Amino acid sequence: xxxxxxxxxxxxxxxxxxxxxxCNYSYGATPYLFWYVQSPGQxxxxxxxxxxxxTLVQGIKGFEAEFKRSQSSFNLRKPSVHWSDAxxxxxxxxxxxxxxxxxxxxxxxxxxx
Amino acid sequence: xxxxxxxxxxxxxRTGEKVFLECVQDMDHENMFWYRQDPGLGLRLIYFSYxxxxxxxxxxxxxxxxxxxxKERFSLILESASTNQTSMYLCASxxxxxxxxxxxxxxxxxxxxxxx
Numbered sequence: 574x575x576x577x578x579x580x581x582x583x584x585x586x587x588x589x590x591x592x593x594x595x596c597n598y599s600y601g602a603t604p605y606l607f608w609y610v611q612s613p614g615q616x617x618x619x620x621x622x623x624x625x626x627x628t629l630v631q632g633i634k635g636f637e638a639e640f641k642r643s644q645s646s647f648n649l650r651k652p653s654v655h656w657s658d659a660x661x662x663x664x665x666x667x668x669x670x671x672x673x674x675x676x677x678x679x680x681x682x683x684x685x686x
Numbered sequence: 687x688x689x690x691x692x693x694x695x696x697x698x699x700r701t702g703e704k705v706f707l708e709c710v711q712d713m714d715h716e717n718m719f720w721y722r723q724d725p726g727l728g729l730r731l732i733y734f735s736y737x738x739x740x741x742x743x744x745x746x747x748x749x750x751x752x753x754x755x756x757k758e759r760f761s762l763i764l765e766s767a768s769t770n771q772t773s774m775y776l777c778a779s780x781x782x783x784x785x786x787x788x789x790x791x792x793x794x795x796x797x798x799x800x801x802x
Contacts, residue, residue: 582726607790609793614795614796615795615796616690616776616793616794616795616796617729617776617778617793618793619790619792622790663728663729672717672734672736672780672782673719673731673734673744674791676721676728676729677728678726678727678728679728
C-alpha cells in the first residue's frame with residue numbers, strides 16, 4: 574500500500590526567498606506523484622505531476638518538483654516566493670491502474686513580508 | 687475548462703438530521719470521490735465510485751453512504767448527522783484512460799459542514 578509523509582506542518586518563508594517543501598512516499602513500484610495547492614476556503618488545484626521520464630517536472634505558477642527514487646522523495650521547489658503563494662500544499666501518490674490517491678497531511682506555507 | 691461543482695459552500699445542520707451533499711462534474715469522468723478534510727489529518731477518502739451505481743468504501747466510510755444514479759452526479763449522505771462529522775467535504779473526479787490511467791483528480795470547491 575502507498576503512503577505519503579509531509580514532515581513539515583508549517584513553513585514560513587520571506588517573500589522573494591526560495592522554497593522547498595518535502596514529500597516522502599512509500600510504494601514498491603514506480604509511483605505516480607502529484608502536488609496540489611489549496612488556497613484558503615478553496616478546493617485543491619493541481620500544481621504538477623510525475624508519471625515517468627524526466628525526473629524534474631515543471632508546473633504552474635513557477636513551481637517545480639524533482640523525483641528522486643533513491644530517496645523516495647518528490648520535493649516541491651520555487652526559486653522566489655510571492656505573497657500569493659501562501660496556502661496549504663498536499664503531496665499525493667497513486668499507482669498505475671488504480672484510481673485512488675493517497676494524500677499527505679499537508680504543509681501550510683506562510684509568507685512573511 | 688473542467689469543472690466540479692458542489693451544491694453548497696457552507697451548510698449548518700442539527701444533530702440527527704439527514705444531510706445530502708451533492709457533487710456534479712461536467713467532464714464525463716468515470717470516477718468520483720468524496721473526501722473529508724480535517725486540520726492535521728489531510729484528506730481522507732470516504733467513498734469512491736468508478737461507475738454508475740458502483741461504489742467502494744474508502745478509509746472512513748462509517749456514518750456515511752453514497753449514491754451515483756447518473757455518471758455526472760455523486761451524492762454523499764449522512765444518515766444521522768453527528769457533531770464529529772463537522773468538517774470540510776471535498777468532491778473530486780478523474781478519468782480512467784485504458785491501462786495507463788493517470789489518476790489525476792479534479793476537485794470541487796468544498797462544502798464546509800457544521801453539525802450543531
